[in-house]
Amino acid sequence: MKGGGGRGGRRPQKDDGYKVNRDIVAPEVRLIDENGTMLGVMSSREALSVAENKGLDLIEIAPMAKPPTCKIMDYGKWKYESKKKAHEARKKQTIITIKEIQVRPRTEQHDLDVKLRHARRFLLEGDKVKVNLRFTGREMAHQDLGLQLLKKVQAALEDIASTEAPPKMEGRQMFVLLSPDPAKIKEWEKQGGKPPDISEADEELASSAE
Numbered sequence: 405m406k407g408g409g410g411r412g413g414r415r416p417q418k419d420d421g422y423k424v425n426r427d428i429v430a431p432e433v434r435l436i437d438e439n440g441t442m443l444g445v446m447s448s449r450e451a452l453s454v455a456e457n458k459g460l461d462l463i464e465i466a467p468m469a470k471p472p473t474c475k476i477m478d479y480g481k482w483k484y485e486s487k488k489k490a491h492e493a494r495k496k497q498t499i500i501t502i503k504e505i506q507v508r509p510r511t512e513q514h515d516l517d518v519k520l521r522h523a524r525r526f527l528l529e530g531d532k533v534k535v536n537l538r539f540t541g542r543e544m545a546h547q548d549l550g551l552q553l554l555k556k557v558q559a560a561l562e563d564i565a566s567t568e569a570p571p572k573m574e575g576r577q578m579f580v581l582l583s584p585d586p587a588k589i590k591e592w593e594k595q596g597g598k599p600p601d602i603s604e605a606d607e608e609l610a611s612s613a614e
Contacts, residue, residue: 423464424479425452433464433474445471502532502581507557509539509549516553520560521600527565527584528599537578544576554580564589564597 423429428448435443435451438460446454448462455462455476463482466473503526505519523533535557537550554571561582569581589597 423467425455425462428452428462428464428472428474430464430467430472432471434469434471436465436473436475438476438478448474451476500530500532502534505533505535507535507537507553509537509543509546509553511553516556520557523557523561523582524564524600527561527582528589530584532568532584533561533565533582535580535582539576539578547573547578550578554578558582562588564592 428451430448432445433448433451434445435454437443437454438458443454451474452462458476460476461479462474463477463479464472465475503523505523507516507519511519519535523535526533535554537554539547539550543550551571558567558571558580564585565582565588566585567580568583569579571578571580
């Protein structure tokens with residue numbers, strides 16, 4: 405036999421919910437061989453014998469079918485390839501998160517530059533960025549300053565981002581929502597654009613509101 409003999413009789417370690425080899429309890433199964441050829445309906449014992457003679461495993465791939473459908477395969481190799489396909493599928497999925505940046509109406513230019521570098525990095529990584537500007541006390545009387553600051557943020561990032569939600573008030577807070585723009589980012593990269601360097605000090609500053 406191939407693969408160490410008696411292979412079909414063992415119970416492989418599994419955590420995927422599939423019944424394998426002697427765990428298959430249906431009296432009859434519809435069998436597919438390792439090449440995808442339908443071998444027809446036979447007893448589970450006979451199907452297991454066929455798998456054993458090939459040095460492979462019998463896997464119940466469609467337990468709800470009447471009778472259940474089983475396939476002859478190398479269980480370990482099949483499981484590895486299944487995980488690999490699932491991993492590749494996850495990599496192709498675009499998961500977009502919204503990163504938040506906090507600013508204040510009178511944020512100094514140096515601090516604003518730090519937060520803009522973080523916003524730029526987030527956008528280049530494919531995330532949306534919500535810039536929140538909170539007013540406290542008498543600052544509510546100067547909403548124009550907040551609007552000017554958010555427009556300044558928009559202008560600073562317009563080379564790689566599009567405005568999904570323009571500046572607007574929400575309670576005592578004004579915000580703007582920016583989204584990465586693939587076309588702009590591609591052009592920016594062609595012109596030599598590089599992701600910003602973020603220092604530890606910058607990390608601490610960007611995560612706090614002034």
